[in-house]
Amino acid sequence: MPKSHSSKPNKVNAKNEIRRRLTLRALLDNGPLSLTDLAKKTGMTLPVVSIIVSSLRRSRLVVDGSDGVASQVGRPPSIVKLNASAGFILGVDIGRLFTNFVVLDLGTNIVAQTRRKSVTLGNDIRVLSELEKEIRIVLTEAKASWDKVLGIGISLPGMVRGKQGLGETYFNFGEEPVTEILSKRFDKPVHLEHDLEAMAFGERWFGAARNIDNAVCINVGWGLGVGIVIDGKVYYGEDGYAGEFGHIQVVKNGELCYCGKKGCLETVASGRAVTRLAKEKISAGAKSLIMRDLVKKVEDIDAETVLKAAAKGDEFSIEILDEAAKYLGAGVAVLINLLNPAMVIFGGGIFTAAPYLLETVRVNALKHSLVPLGRNVKFVTSSLGNKAGALGAAAYLAEDLFDVERLNPSAYV
Ligand SMILES: [Zn+2]
Structure with a gap:
């Protein structure tokens, strides 16, 4: 096998x-x-x-x-x-700051999990040596022998065409899919997945969406995106790009987004947005515990600083997060009206640190969505924390190993 x-x-x-x-x-x-x-x-x-x-x-x-x-x-x-x-499956979720690893046994039980400083997200093939080194360290620590690894699932940010095994924004090494390069290098099956789809698949196999056929999984970290489960299956769209929720326009003529558009949801409701707003307002003279207790220079402020200050009761930080949550709620209302999900699951760094924001998001999502679609939706924070993507990536590999559908099951009788 x-x-x-x-x-x-x-x-x-x-x-x-x-x-x-x-x-x-x-x-x-x-x-x-x-x-x-x-x-x-x-x-x-x-x-x-x-x-x-x-x-x-x-x-x-x-x-x-x-x-x-x-x-x-x-x-x-x-x-x-x-x-x-009898064997192990490795899930690797490569993020911008950290890489999360999970090692599953053949029964898809977690035998090890760890988070390490991220490997370089780039398009120079040497990054694969870096990745291999990290993988070997993680397996050694997990006491999982290399020979027993049945396959590796990898999740990447940016644009990814998972079905073709191609990274576009990162791990783009020309025409040969990164999955083939790695399969040859490791002599093991390798599956590549976009981080949003991997997160949704992780929630579907291991998390809150386990028994839910229609769900949206919203990731609010440095950026903002959504993984969509429709009729029990992760939805990809034609090219595998579905889920760029962060780039719908919510502010007319708003801030310029890194994507080139103005007023994207990500410019007002993401770790990036929270950081920018805190810096701008403090530079303009706003008073906050941030400068008194947490950082010396405005440039040192990041989303984590704002979350820490909010946890200490800093009114300034609470208002920034609250404003972001209101915008996010309005965005979620669009998803509810469009997709009629049974559940909306919130994950990513912001919700892991500040689950209390869920209530503001919920109230605003209900305010802006149609009553029959909104009234039965469950709003939850992810129980998988920052390992949803790695679990999802590993689960894809498990699905490949146990998959029967693609092999024409009618042939077995
Ligand atoms: Zn944008």
Whole structure:
């Protein structure tokens, strides 16, 4: 299984690969199962299930184990389970300041997580050596041997065409997709994802959207973006660029955004906006605990400074954050009217530090959205914190490993 990305199986092998994945997926979704239940869940016959399970046992991907399933009188049923420690999946979420890593076992349990200073976001191929070095450090610390890594999922900011494995803004090395370069280098499958889609996928697999088919996941960090889940699937748009929520215009003739437009939502509701406003107002003479207690020079102010001051009760900082939350709420109302989500999930640095902003966002989102669409929406902060993207990136890889749909499941019977 680990090297399936490079092999071109013949028809019999293809059939068996589908059967193997169906079996592994059933065990991932249901936990330990008897062979009879496995046959029921997968639609295969008992003799076929027995053969597939024997082969999975030989490769140590499944093991015997009841995990507390009550034994019957007489001959106990043969119970098998995923051998979670048979392999690891690595998720890497490369941000502008930090890179978040998660190591999952084969049962998609988190065995390690860590946050390190970010690798260089650039288009010089040497950044891949930097990335490889970081990955090896993380795996060593997690005591996960390189040979047991089944694949690596990577999430990137900027413009990304994940389906083609191409980074555009960063990790753009010409025509050869970065996933292929890394797959060859690591001899393992590599999946690339845009950070917003990775976050949404992380929430879908591990977080608040686990049982929600229609949700929007809003990331408010230095920038602002949204990952969209529609009918249970992450929505990409035609080119994979969907989710640039931060660049809808909310202020006519407003501040110039780095994208070239004026008055984008990101210019008034993001870490970048909060930083700019605090600097401008303090330079103009506004009074705040920021200059008294937290920094010496106006240039040293960042979003974290404003959040820290607000936590100390600084009226100036609270007002800046409140204003940003009001704009964000109005923006969220657009998403509610357009997409009719059951849940809006807020993540990113700002909400991790100041979950109390949720109430202002909620009130303003309801104020500006249509009543029938807004009244049942749940507003929550992400329980995954800053690891949603890394978890999502790893989950894509897990999905690849356990995926059956793309292999034409009708061929297995
Ligand atoms: Zn913009």
